[in-house]
Amino acid sequence: MSEKTVSIDIKKDLFGANEEAASKNAEVFKKHGIVAIDIMGSVGTGKTQLIEALCERLSEKYPILMIAGDLATRIDADRVGSHGVDTVQINTGTACHLDARMIRVAIDDTDISKYKVVFIENVGNLICPAGYSLGVGKKVVVVSVTEGPYMIRKHPLTIKRSDMVVINKIDLAEVLDFDVDALERDIREVDANLPVFKVSSKIGTGLDKLIEYLGL
Amino acid sequence: MHEFSAALSIVETAVQAAKENNVSKVKAVNVEVGEFTFLVPEQLEFNFEIASRNSVVEGAKLQITKKKGALKCDDCGFEGESQVDTDIPSQIAVFSPMKCPKCKGSSTEIIGGKEFIITNILAEVTPA
Numbered sequence A: 001m002s003e004k005t006v007s008i009d010i011k012k013d014l015f016g017a018n019e020e021a022a023s024k025n026a027e028v029f030k031k032h033g034i035v036a037i038d039i040m041g042s043v044g045t046g047k048t049q050l051i052e053a054l055c056e057r058l059s060e061k062y063p064i065l066m067i068a069g070d071l072a073t074r075i076d077a078d079r080v081g082s083h084g085v086d087t088v089q090i091n092t093g094t095a096c097h098l099d100a101r102m103i104r105v106a107i108d109d110t111d112i113s114k115y116k117v118v119f120i121e122n123v124g125n126l127i128c129p130a131g132y133s134l135g136v137g138k139k140v141v142v143v144s145v146t147e148g149p150y151m152i153r154k155h156p157l158t159i160k161r162s163d164m165v166v167i168n169k170i171d172l173a174e175v176l177d178f179d180v181d182a183l184e185r186d187i188r189e190v191d192a193n194l195p196v197f198k199v200s201s202k203i204g205t206g207l208d209k210l211i212e213y214l215g216l
Numbered sequence B: 001m002h003e004f005s006a007a008l009s010i011v012e013t014a015v016q017a018a019k020e021n022n023v024s025k026v027k028a029v030n031v032e033v034g035e036f037t038f039l040v041p042e043q044l045e046f047n048f049e050i051a052s053r054n055s056v057v058e059g060a061k062l063q064i065t066k067k068k069g070a071l072k073c074d075d076c077g078f079e080g081e082s083q084v085d086t087d088i089p090s091q092i093a094v095f096s097p098m099k100c101p102k103c104k105g106s107s108t109e110i111i112g113g114k115e116f117i118i119t120n121i122l123a124e125v126t127p128a
């Protein structure tokens, strides 16, 4: 029997399955009038602290669900849960980002119609989560003054593919001699129109503006 | 390290196609990767080798075609391929692929270069 080499056409979009799941999630959020926000950023930039601060200010006004993506622990979900909001933990195992199907599972596990606001804390990582749509209204990148001045230059594509940037821990800028305006100028180099918010999730600076922008 | 799951999706798709076509051995897998994805071709190749072990795809060559990014500029109306400006200092050169090649502004929107597509495989088939 003779074998021959042939070309077999496939033409499949390998991001397609995630994009499809993301648009289904988006439909669910839309149907229930839910504001869903994906919060991503490197380890320790203050994603959980920001969500806690927002929940503190919003939990009386809206029923909130927090979906926490973490490699293995419930720590962040429990921190946010202490503010009286419901939480779902997704243990991502070795995966470096949440994907739309994980969010789908989390949605199916809860009575999503109960909520008006969904905060999703992505896995601490400034690269991988940026490439995967979850079906949220806004993808927020949290950077902070403790990661040094070059975060934007090292990760311009992550910034470009986000919907807004939060510069967190500005209360530490002075003591660290950190030039927040220079960081903002770098963001402007990447995108002239991206909304940028300078906040301290710890003491509350700048949060009102952010909340207003989110329409909450 | 999303390259491993990305590589796995290539392998799974190739294995499926091999099954449907009576393939005895896959020699090459062709994919297209956009400039504005977060996929690094070298890491994709490395992970592909691991992900394809013990499958009909094992030993196949992963052939990656890089796709240029494309931008749309809100300031001057430019629409087309992004460019890397070699005249600008390297410490800000990182921004240049995302800037408008025409007016150099950053009121740009990514309109191409996010693709990750498996186009075809080259395979040995046993005639039935």
Ligand SMILES: Nc1nc2c(ncn2[C@@H]2O[C@H](COP(=O)(O)OP(=O)(O)OP(=O)(O)O)[C@@H](O)[C@H]2O)c(=O)[nH]1
Residues within 6 Å of the ligand: A041, A042, A043, A044, A045, A046, A047, A048, A049, A050, A076, A123, A124, A125, A168, A169, A170, A171, A172, A199, A200, A201, A202, A203
């Ligand atoms: N001074 C100051 N500290 C902050 C602020 N926001 C967060 N922190 C501190 O920074 C540390 C990390 O904050 P987290 O909220 O856990 O950061 P994270 O991004 O959720 O971290 P991972 O989930 O591990 O990726 C904690 O010790 C916070 O108290 C801030 O605005 N100012």
Ligand SMILES: [Mg+2]
Residues within 6 Å of the ligand: A047, A048, A049, A076, A121
């Ligand atoms: Mg956290």
Ligand SMILES: [Zn+2]
Residues within 6 Å of the ligand: B073, B074, B075, B076, B077, B078, B100, B101, B102, B103, B104, B105
């Ligand atoms: Zn332009």
